[in-house]
Amino acid sequence: MRKRRLLLLALLIGYASTSWSQTRVSGLVTDDQNAPIPGVNILVQGASTGTVTDFDGNYALTVPGPDAVLVFSSIGFHQQNVTVGTKSTINISMVPDITSLEEVVVIGYGQVEKKDVTGAIASVESKDIVRANPVQAAKAIQGQAAGVIVSKQSSRPGAGYSINIRGLSSIDYSNEPLVVIDGVMGGDINALNPADIESMDILKDASSTAIYGSRGANGVIIISTKRGSTGKPVVSYSGYAGVKVPAHLPDMMNAQQFYKASVTDNELNGGTSRPFTSTEMDLVESGRSTDWLDKISDPAMQTNHSISVGGGSGSTNYHFSAGYLNEGGNLKNTKFQRYNIKGSMDSKVNDFLKVGFTANYSLAKQEMGSNEALRSAYRARPTGVAHYDEVLNPDENQELEWNGYAAWMGINDKQVLNPLIEIDPYNFQDETRSNTFFGNAYIELTPVDGLSIKSSLSASVDNSRFGQFRGTMTKDRKTTLLPRSFRQTDDISNYTLDNIITYNKKVGEHDFTLTGVQSSFQERNEEMDSYVDELPYNSLWYAYGTGRPVELDTRLTERSLLSYMGRLIYGFKSKYILTLTSRWDGASQLSEGNKWDFFPSAAVAWRLGEEDFINSIEAISDMKLRVSYGLVGNSSVSPYSTQARLVNTPYDFDGSEAYGFAPSNLADRNLKWEKSKELNIGLDMGFIKNRIGASLEVYNRKTVDLIYNEQIPTSSGFSSVTTNVGEVANRGVELSLNTVNVVNSKFKWTTSVNFARNVNEILSIGNDGIQADIATGLFVGHPLQSHYDYEFDGIWQLDEEEAASEYNQVPGSVKVVDQNNDGQISSNEGEDDRKVIGSEQPDWTMGMTNKFTYGNFDLSFLIYTSQGATYRNSMLSGTMGEVGAGRYNALNLNYWTINNPSNEYYGPGIANNPYRGAIFYQDASFVRISDITLGYTLPSTGLDKFGFSNFRMYVQVSNPFVFHDFDGMDPEFNSSTYNDGIPSATYLFGLNVSF
Incomplete structure (x- = not known):
């Protein structure tokens, strides 16, 4: 009986303590106009308890006790924190957030x-x-x-x-x-x-x-x-560590597929294959294969650490930081390291004088590895062996022997070198080291209210040193010549002095901001190139005095720019805004009489959201219409382009060599500014208390007097002249959209989307009505970077043998369109069957970022797409050649044969295939999902005990998914060559900490 009484007493005490420690709170949430706000999030700070207001702005919830803090938040309003105390009714008036x-x-x-x-x-x-x-x-x-x-x-x-x-x-x-x-x-x-x-x-x-x-x-x-x-x-640290792994790699043929394409399919199509050595046949027949790309690539570490401290007193603020980055490459012996130091300080000396500076220093080292090694890895026969006795002792970890058999992989072809030898750092090095400093210092006077007089001196200094060493066993030295070393140094420095006067004045409902600027810029660039042959030992930087000098070249260029600028920003009633800008520039590299030009612009904005007829629409939070028109110039030609430069030229005098000077270029004494005129119309909108924000831009830009290296008759003694000729237009539309899709007491989902379409068009390329310049790839009515070639029309099939013969072709070869239907394929003027078949510029691009938060967790990812660009696939052009000839490996594709009459890729061994290049042009559209990040932020409750104000940890995956129809590789990384590195996906773990 006594035990039952004790149990009942304990239950009553527990109930009473629970009742005393919990409080029921209710209330009404309104805006600054006293209207109820539905959907306001109300959370108990440091707990998972929460609720939202109903349609009439009412709420009610139970809190742990009088020390509980309620957090009120809603899109379009400032967050408010309220301690419960002894109150059971808490009414809140939310303040609009116009941040x-x-x-x-x-x-x-x-x-x-x-x-x-x-x-x-x-x-x-x-x-x-x-x-x-x-x-x-x-x-x-x-x-x-x-x-x-x-x-x-x-x-x-x-x-x-x-x-x-x-x-x-x-x-x-x-x-x-x-x-x-x-x-x-x-x-x-x-x-x-x-x-x-x-x-x-x-x-x-x-x-x-x-x-x-x-x-x-x-x-x-x-x-x-x-x-x-x-x-x-405030001391902050951000850092991560992770691993990069090769990703989105091309599917190359293995040894068995390569043998079939080189022998069986080749002979089936009437071709003659290259012989295979007994070593290669042993590899093929044993079911083994050499994956060269795998042998020269590895996962790599990537780390980054940054630490900063910032703060200030009433008169002086400061911020200093340091950072270190180490990015390994998936291609062996490649790496990038960067050290950063930054400092800034702003000090108010007295009521009218302020001074400050910013300084950035970076030290970087980039080890690029061997381009030829990667190219060889794609092209080397998979039937070759990586190690000199791999057939007898297939141990991939044994030491490489430096001999011809290893170099040529046990095959009868010396066109491709063993990639493992080419990439060895003892045999090949490619390195760039750079020291970069940039910063500025300023002094600012405010003698009277609204007036600022500021002088700022900026400097940028970049010293870089590039070197490349090629040892005896590289393809360049053909395994017999002594090593070679090349080096280049660049010292670039520039200085800018800006004197700025700004005056702000408000008169009634009129706001004025006047800015005047005088700016002078000077740049100096010193370069030196040199290389030596026949080095007695392997050294990238320090053996120059022991080899045979081959080349020494030095260059100095200088340029300057002097400018005067003015700008007026005028506002009336905070509704109507006018901006007028003018700039007068003088550039040293242009011709006499054309160095100076005037560039004006004007822009107006109407804040429709402040007008009663828009403000009365409850769904519209804000709206602004913008219209602008401006003229800008471009003088980005090399210094001395208006002058004929002299070069040292050898001449033969009765069998003896003598040197003299001759002009290296034809000068245009009337070279002037390239100018662009642009009209832009924009509309900015906000809806549902800015829960939805949108911005629409429409523009039309026309560039005239293009600075262009125009081809001229060789009878002039020169091939081209830098002059002003032609016009280009860019017309487009851009849309940006930001939305808060879902928001409640625990969960929030936001999306940012941007879309852009630009139409680029050459309007003219000369004053003589020229419509096309095939040599330089310029075509009136088409974009820059257009491709001009035969149009791919499939593969000639077996039942088209008679039709193919009319074009002197056979089944299995590439069919192209006879554009003029004259029964022949020709590139002769007047009979040309080539056409513009696409441009490297995309039709449109889009990015979308989604961010989710649930409690203290956050998740985000980026989707990016580029659509409509056409690239000449360097992987196809560099490896296919005469597929099946047996010299180079190739992509594992659906090639045409008599037994497999596909319509995608020409057949191995097809000898009569003159238009095979038409197959290399491909749609380079892609969709990429990247920057997938999952993070967790520790609750603020208790962090202060350890001295932290913020502590977030996260994991991230970059570039894990890319979708495209481009053969072989990620189209974004396609270039004129296919040996510019290995695409990768990166997996990171990181921390963001402040205390």
Whole structure:
């Protein structure tokens, strides 16, 4: 009986303590106009308890006790935290969150609130850069900004990216945008530690880039790095470690498939195969095969560590950081290492004087490995043996012997060298070392309210050293010649002095911002090339004095730019905004009388969302219409292009060699600016309290007076002249969409989508009405980078033997279209059956990022696609040749034979196959799923006990999936060669910590 009483008492105490510790709270949530807000998330901080308001804004939930903190959050409103205390009713008035409108956008020599932007500008935030974990900062832009195409230049570690904004405009010169890093124009984006970046603002239309004049002709990317803010020091660490594995590799023939194609199918199709040695036959008959690509590739480690400290007092703020990156390559003996140090400081000396600086230093080392080794791995016969006695003792780990048998893999053909010998670092080295510094220092005076006078000196210094060593056993030295070494040094330095005056004034409902800039830029580039032969021992850098000098060449180029700029930003009632910009540029590399030119622009914006007839529509949160027109110039020709340069030329005088000087080029004394005129119309919209945000851009850009190396008659003594000729147009549409798809107390799903279509067209290529320049691939009415060749029409089949014979072909060979139906295939003028069969520029691109949060977990991934581009498949052209001839291995494809009359690829051994090149042009469209990241952030409760303010861990997979119909390899990495590295997928584990 006593035990029952004790049990009852314990239950009553437990019930009472539960009742005392829990509290029922209810209330009403309204906006600043006292209207109820449905769907507001209400969470108990540090717990999983939560609820949402109903349609009338009411809520009710049970909390642990009086110390509980309720967190109220909703799209379009500021988050609010309220301690329960003794209250059982808590009513909340939510404050509208206009942060998205007040967000600052950097526009060049200044900044404006996002709501006041009049041009076409896209932004990439720090959180998106961190999420992507790029080795190079440019990678973080891919798929994040409409109209910006970012493509990796190769698959080798440390490889850079090409960036193009709104299509190609220049024929022979760079289409890359200007990169401005903390005010340093021309800063090296590849030398920057991505963890140091706060934001990237991409200026796309002419009115936005006009403030940069000729330097912004191809768009501008303004990068702002992290700076300190007032408060106690914050130390942050971000790092990851993981592994890169080869991915998306071509399916090459194995030994048995290669033998069948080279002997059986070859002879079946009437061809004659190359002989196979007894060593090769032993490999074929034993069912073994040599996978050369596998033998020269390995998984590789990738690590990155960044640490920073930032803070400040009332007058001085600072931020310092250091980073280390080690990216291994999947091709053996390839690696990229980068060390970064960055510092910035801003100090307010007194009420009217402010000074500061930013400095970035990068030390990088890139080991590229052997191009020939990778090419050989694709082409080498899979019937060859990797080790000299592999047949007798198939031990793949034994030491390689340096002899001819190993070099030629036991086959009767010396066209391809053993890839394992070619890639050995003792035999081949390819290395680039670079030291890069860029930074600026400024002094700013504010003598009166609204007036700023600022002078900024920026400097960029890049010293790089490239070297390549080729030993005796490389293909280049043919296994008998002594080693060779080549080296090149580049010392590039430039300095910019900017003097900026800015005046802000508000008069009633009128807002004025006036900016005046004077800028001077100077650049100096020193280069030296040299190589020596017959080195007595293997050395990349230090054996020059022991070999036979072959070449020594030095070059010096200098250029300068002087500019004067002005800009007015005028706003009326925060509804109507006008931006006027003008720039006067003088470039040293243009001809006398054409060095100076004037580049104006104008843009207007109407904030329709502030008008009553739009504001009264409940579903519309914001709306702005923008129209801009601008003129920009491009002077990106090499210095001295307007002058005839002299070169040392040998002459024969009665059998004796003598040297004199002769002009190396024909000069155009009237070379002038390349100019682009652009009209841009934009519409920005927000719906359902900005839960849906959209931006639409339509543009038309015309570039005239193209700077082009025009072909001229050889009777002139020269092949071309750099001159102004031709016009190119880019017309397009861009759409950006940001949505909050689902949001409740535990789960949130957001999506960002951007789409861009650009139509590039050559309008003219000369003053004589020329419609095509076949030699340079320029065709009026078609895009730049077009392909001109015969059009593939399948494979001649057995029942088409008579028709094929009319074109002097046979079944199994490539059929092309007879464009003029004259019964012959010809490339002669007037009878040409070739045509434009596509361009390397895509029809459209799209990026989509999805982000999910559930409690403390987060998940995100990127989908990126490029559609409509046509590439000449370098893998096909480099390996197929005469398929089945037995010299080179080839892709394992559905080749035509008498017993397998496919209509895709020509047959092995088909001798009469003159138009086989038509098969190499393929659709390079692809869809890539990348940057799949799953993270977990530790709850804030308890973190402070360990001194942490944030602790997040994550796993990430980059480039695991790519879908395409391009034969052999990932089409994004297709280039003029197929030996630019091995595509990979990367698996990482990382931490983001702050304390």
